[in-house]
Amino acid sequence: MTDDQYDDELDPDTDYDLDQDFVDVPVVEYGQHTPAQPSIDERDHEGQEDPAELEGLGGPGEAPHTPAQAIKLGYQWIKTTLYVGIGRCLQNQRTLFGVAAKYMSAAESWAAAPVKHRVSSGSKVPRGVFVYWTGGSQGYGHITLSIGGGRCITNDFGRYGYMSVANIDDITRGWGQTLAGWSPYVNDVRCWTPNKPKQTAPKPQHHDHKPAHDPSHDGNVDEAIRVLGRARKHAWENKNTDRARTLTAAIKPLLTLNH
16 A cells, blocks of 8 residues: 555644644654664563453554544653653553553564555654564564654654654664554554545536526516516506606516517
8 A cells, every 4th residue: 555645744623733742852863872672572561461451442443542642642751751661662652542452562563454554764654653663683573653754753762761752764774673664553453544635615606697598488578578568658657657667677687588
């Protein structure tokens, strides 16, 4: 599937100004990032627990949080330097949307996603979707939340155990994993839908031409003109000027219809 039909922004009519929240959030550039650690266990161990005991939507269905809410929560985690655990990418991203645990790794969630968009660059990823990587020393992959403009909210890239904003392509280059693509799904739960095209009201049609002449009405029109004409003549003879003028005004549109 291609991704060129999707906008890079959220709908401004339904979502607050995320860029305003982004002002105080620094971006971790390439060279400032942490190195990949082969020893990190990047699995979501809650995926081994009883689903009935887990919080959040277990899927399938729509996520409890919108992309706008998830991004805003991610910004809050960054600004408050919330410790989110090392190697917990899948757990962090699903938590932003209120989705329960299911799969053990980002690679498993990507493999199970019913909708996938394969891309070669982060610049082709719309805002509010999940970005997936595959590979890594243990094959667990990685998952982040796109905020548009080729950037995403990720864990561990700027500092182990904390969230940060980074360029998607810098993660690919810095950690040596394969950018698999993006998906609106995590753990079989849809968390994003494309913006619907705005419906514009059709412009009113203005027609300058006269309606088509219907000969079937000619007889009735002619009779009406004759009756009104006799009444007008009678009004003039009786010097009833106002009535004569009123009848004249009534005759004029009938003359138009009869041409």
